[in-house]
Structure formats: structure tokens, C-alpha cells
Amino acid sequence: MSRRAQLVDNRDRPGFAEAFRPATGKRPAEELYDLASDPHSLRNLAGEARCAPVRARLSAQLRLWMLRTHDRRAADPRTDFWDHVEYFG
Secondary structure, three states: HHHHHHHHHOOOOOOOOHHHHHHHOOOOOOOOOOOOOOOOOOOOOOOOHHHHHHHHHHHHHHHHHHHHHHHHHHOOOOOOOHHOOOOOO
């Protein structure tokens, strides 16, 4: 049995429930991790004020990349179809 199937089959069982959502749910809009101190990326720092400069720099780089690659979400911010599609992992 695959790990994902095991999570789905046991999603309400104590011990599995904590792992189910991060493994199968939608990711946050922004994620930022300190891989030196958190190699498993368990603590999302994107919302912390001390990380705002790094987040802003990376966000600007992403936006430029999206424009260069003609990503529809960058060209027309109203195109949010992919942000609302149900995720099945």
C-alpha cells in the first residue's frame, strides 16, 4: 500500500490525521523556510515580519519570471482559475 493510500484510508485515525492535511491539502499561497534550521520544511516563515524583506525579494523575482514565461496569472491577475480548482493531490 502506498503512503498516500495509507494516509487516505486512515485520515481520521489519531496519529494519521496530523499528517493527512499537509500531505494532501492545498499549499499556502506563500511559503518560506529556513532549510539550515528546518531541513524538513515544517515551519513556514512567510508570515513573520522579520522575513518580509526576503519574501518581497523572492516575490518580485517570481513575478518577473512569470511575466517572462507568459504565465497567464501574471499577465492578468483576474485569471485565478488555478487558485480555486479543487486539489486531489
